[in-house]
Amino acid sequence: DIVMTQSPDSLAVSLGERATINCKSSQSVLYSSNNKNYLTWYQQRPGQPPKLLIYWASTRESGVPDRFSGSGSATDFTLTISSLQAEDVAVYYCQQYYSTPYTFGQGTKLEIK
């Protein structure tokens, strides 16, 4: 199984400041035949199901604010929120869909400082 490890477990950032969440996979999720990283990011607000933010590691889902961006390749990935807004308080998960069992990071709880 591919193990996904996020850091940090929790993060407090001031409004308007940058938030950075890291995700590391135990093996590469880069598929060589199409040069795509099989990595997504989700946002889960309290009491809500997860919401897709980013797929293919760096493609923003339609309707997601452009302050959210994804980067990285192979085993190391980053989700960046360029200017934190109050509505961004949530738990963020990375997930690999390279191979089954599909696996998630443990989650990073983002709060306002």
Added chain:
Amino acid sequence: EVQLVESGGDLVQPGGSLRLSCAASGFTFSNYWMHWVRQAPGKGLVWVSRINSDGSSTTYADSVKGRFTISRDNAKNTLYLQMNSLRAEDATVYYCARGADINYIKGNWFDPWGQGTLVTVSS
């Protein structure tokens, strides 16, 4: 609007059975893989199972293999999860989620998700 609505969650005794349903609307259900993902209260997300668009291929997490069965009825736009031999550790919220399309333009990420249905296992 694309929508997934789960139902069937309930209180069941250890060793018991339960069938969850997920009603899909707003998209061509038969064109997509579908998944079940679960989440214990206050805990992380765990993928449970997937089924391909015509129901001919299924995959399970090791933790539920041999106990859970995923299936679908494309005529009814409904996904199912039959859960047998339930254990305390199966007590979580179960989400259904849409996966890849048949042409793999969309990969097997999960979007959208339903609101979830709660399974409680207790004597």
